[in-house]
Amino acid sequence: MSRIKSKFQDLKSKNQKALIAYIMAGFPNEKGTLSAVRGLVKGGADIIELGMPFSDPLADGPVIQNAGFHALQKGMNFEKFLVLVKKIRKETDIPLVLMTYTNLLYRQGYEKFISTVKKVGIDGLILPDMSVDESKDFLQAAKKHKMDTIFLISPNTSSERIKKIAGVSSGFLYLVSVFGTTGGQQQFQDYTTHAIKNAKKILDSKIPLGVGFGVSNPDQVRFIIKSGADAIIVGSAFLRLIENAPSEKIEGKIESFTKSLKKATISE
Amino acid sequence: MKLKYPKNGKFGEFGGRYIPETLVPAVEELEEAYLKYKDDTEFKKELRYYLTQYAGRPTPLYLAKNLTEFAGGAKIYLKREDLLHGGAHKINNTLGQGLLAKRMKKKRIIAETGAGQHGVATAMACSALGLHGEVYMGYKDTQRQKLNVFRMNLLGSKVHPVKEGTQTLKDAINEAIRDWITNVKTTYYLLGSAVGPHPYPVMVRDFQSVIGNEILVQMKELEKKSPDSVVACVGGGSNAIGTFYPLIDEDTKMFGIEAGGEGIKSGHHSATLVGGSKGILHGMLTYLLQDKEGQISETHSISAGLDYPGVGPEHSYLKDAKRVKYDAVNDKEAVEAFLLLSKHEGIIPALESAHAIAYAIKIAKNMPKSESIVVTLSGRGDKDVEEVGRYLSKNVKNKK
Numbered sequence: 078m079s080r081i082k083s084k085f086q087d088l089k090s091k092n093q094k095a096l097i098a099y100i101m102a103g104f105p106n107e108k109g110t111l112s113a114v115r116g117l118v119k120g121g122a123d124i125i126e127l128g129m130p131f132s133d134p135l136a137d138g139p140v141i142q143n144a145g146f147h148a149l150q151k152g153m154n155f156e157k158f159l160v161l162v163k164k165i166r167k168e169t170d171i172p173l174v175l176m177t178y179t180n181l182l183y184r185q186g187y188e189k190f191i192s193t194v195k196k197v198g199i200d201g202l203i204l205p206d207m208s209v210d211e212s213k214d215f216l217q218a219a220k221k222h223k224m225d226t227i228f229l230i231s232p233n234t235s236s237e238r239i240k241k242i243a244g245v246s247s248g249f250l251y252l253v254s255v256f257g258t259t260g261g262q263q264q265f266q267d268y269t270t271h272a273i274k275n276a277k278k279i280l281d282s283k284i285p286l287g288v289g290f291g292v293s294n295p296d297q298v299r300f301i302i303k304s305g306a307d308a309i310i311v312g313s314a315f316l317r318l319i320e321n322a323p324s325e326k327i328e329g330k331i332e333s334f335t336k337s338l339k340k341a342t343i344s345e
Numbered sequence: 346m347k348l349k350y351p352k353n354g355k356f357g358e359f360g361g362r363y364i365p366e367t368l369v370p371a372v373e374e375l376e377e378a379y380l381k382y383k384d385d386t387e388f389k390k391e392l393r394y395y396l397t398q399y400a401g402r403p404t405p406l407y408l409a410k411n412l413t414e415f416a417g418g419a420k421i422y423l424k425r426e427d428l429l430h431g432g433a434h435k436i437n438n439t440l441g442q443g444l445l446a447k448r449m450k451k452k453r454i455i456a457e458t459g460a461g462q463h464g465v466a467t468a469m470a471c472s473a474l475g476l477h478g479e480v481y482m483g484y485k486d487t488q489r490q491k492l493n494v495f496r497m498n499l500l501g502s503k504v505h506p507v508k509e510g511t512q513t514l515k516d517a518i519n520e521a522i523r524d525w526i527t528n529v530k531t532t533y534y535l536l537g538s539a540v541g542p543h544p545y546p547v548m549v550r551d552f553q554s555v556i557g558n559e560i561l562v563q564m565k566e567l568e569k570k571s572p573d574s575v576v577a578c579v580g581g582g583s584n585a586i587g588t589f590y591p592l593i594d595e596d597t598k599m600f601g602i603e604a605g606g607e608g609i610k611s612g613h614h615s616a617t618l619v620g621g622s623k624g625i626l627h628g629m630l631t632y633l634l635q636d637k638e639g640q641i642s643e644t645h646s647i648s649a650g651l652d653y654p655g656v657g658p659e660h661s662y663l664k665d666a667k668r669v670k671y672d673a674v675n676d677k678e679a680v681e682a683f684l685l686l687s688k689h690e691g692i693i694p695a696l697e698s699a700h701a702i703a704y705a706i707k708i709a710k711n712m713p714k715s716e717s718i719v720v721t722l723s724g725r726g727d728k729d730v731e732e733v734g735r736y737l738s739k740n741v742k743n744k745k
Contacts, residue, residue, distance in 0.1 A: 133516075133519055133627075135627070136526070149640065179363055180633075181639040182639075183624060183625050184639030185639070208362050208363060210362060211630075229365070231366045231369075234369070234370070242366075253365075253366065256528070257526060257527040258526060
């Protein structure tokens with residue numbers, strides 16, 4: 078069973094929801110990423126999403142764009158990413174999901190890319206520009222190497238299409254909470270609640286539902302969990318914290334913020 | 346070889362829809378509307394009206410006698426898209442999509458622009474059709490094309506300078522897509538080239554095909570046959586695909602000319618089909634300029650309109666099918682052609698189009714006088730006068 082799947086089973090038996098944290102590999106530098114991972118693990122994050130920077134991240138808002146831009150400027154590349162994941166894997170067995178854009182996989186070949194990252198300990202992939210309609214070769218390669226494929230749905234995705242996307246998703250299904258890019262900090266509106274409830278109904282507990290984009294504080298976490306999500310994904314808020322912390326403080330700051338978010342996932 | 350409508354959005358293996366899920370309903374709605382109206386009599390009539398009465402179609406096919414003499418070979422005809430309202434072929438597409446947006450009841454229009462020509466054409470269409478326009482433009486481009494920023498403002502559209510990434514066309518497209526994701530319910534994205542997710546490449550091609558269709562009719566009148574060769578410049582490739590598509594089944598040699606910048610070997614160029622490799626960007630699978638890991642490269646060209654690391658997927662298809670020959674012309678040759686056409690014919694071409702002119706002169710020399718070349722003069726060069734001045738003074742200084 079995949080690390081992601083067994084994590085969700087474990088949480089379910091404890092009647093808990095998952096906290097999924099996104100950070101950018103190589104931001105502010107490799108050492109900082111390792112400190113952030115330690116803080117996340119100590120703080121009780123359940124799954125870590127590692128961003129691999131891409132030059133043209135069109136689904137991302139300013140915070141993740143900026144983090145990716147700086148990581149690339151500092152020389153982050155595929156080799157260094159693999160080294161980083163190996164280092165993380167020496168310290169923790171937490172499920173690791175790689176989030177990036179399709180071209181980085183396509184360029185190497187889906188199969189080569191997936192088998193390489195699988196070997197160093199990546200459990201799943203999220204590609205915001207990989208549409209289910211174009212996913213045949215990608216899915217074939219992922220299946221061969223037992224890589225979880227986490228697809229995204231949106232509040233305007235039709236029920237029929239949610240079924241189709243859920244059918245090719247493994248690990249969890251990622252619901253984008255709002256119309257917008259990552260890192261928006263608006264109040265959630267009714268349509269988000271409706272989208273969560275509708276997706277849950279369609280999924281019928283066959284695959285966990287994670288909700289992300291614009292979730293940045295414990296109140297929002299509680300709101301999303303109350304609406305029925307199985308997992309909550311927080312990204313830009315972590316990056317803002319990392320951006321503003323001196324390097325020796327990253328681990329501690331991430332740990333305490335993670336604790337506050339994790340606490341909010343557990344119903345009183 | 347002629348692909349009337351791409352199956353599953355694909356031209357062979359190229360094209361498709363590699364997009365965030367939020368945009369899927371939007372492109373589906375767009376495709377549905379496009380299929381509904383593209384052959385609709387009323388829609389066609391209204392578009393025809395605006396193209397003739399507002400934009401100035403049909404455009405002349407002008408025999409450039411002096412240039413022909415200079416080259417000393419085949420006859421060189423110029424398809425005068427530079428004479429259209431706004432000074433470029435872009436208006437063919439913005440009127441078409443603007444009318445479509447109106448039928449889709451979308452009043453807010455967003456667009457990207459490189460040199461500013463598509464931005465200006467969008468602003469004009471919005472003004473004429475009663476729509477609200479907002480244009481994303483790389484900050485660097487707003488600086489090197491200040492006049493067009495001012496024109497867009499005059500025409501009533503808002504310009505958003507984009508300070509992310511390389512601050513050029515590709516970043517303007519990224520930012521326009523982000524806006525579209527955020528405002529997907531109310532907003533129509535009016536893409537300016539034959540790029541992006543399906544159905545944009547086929548739709549933009551169809552709206553620009555008026556160029557090739559007129560060439561065919563005009564050449565049959567003037568020369569009693571279709572042209573022996575056609576030449577067009579390729580950035581994203583909208584004027585080129587509009588020129589080529591109607592001629593695909595004719596006995597015509599086709600040449601798509603990309604920006605060679607400081608030379609292909611220098612790495613400072615925008616010649617995607619000549620020097621690129623397959624990849625995925627802006628919703629499509631196509632040839633790209635990228636590094637070995639798939640990060641998109643910085644491009645260079647003296648002409649902002651060709652300064653783009655991707656290309657329309659139908660061009661990638663026509664390249665691999667060997668129906669069109671793609672080649673590159675560098676900055677220096679383009680500037681020489683710019684000066685040459687200005688001096689010999691009294692026509693100042695856009696720097697983009699000057700690439701095609703330079704290539705046409707090269708091939709004309711080796712063709713018999715009985716044959717004809719049509720060059721699509723996609724735009725006029727008023728916008729480029731300062732840029733050429735800068736280039737010339739820099740290169741004169743370097744020589745000293």
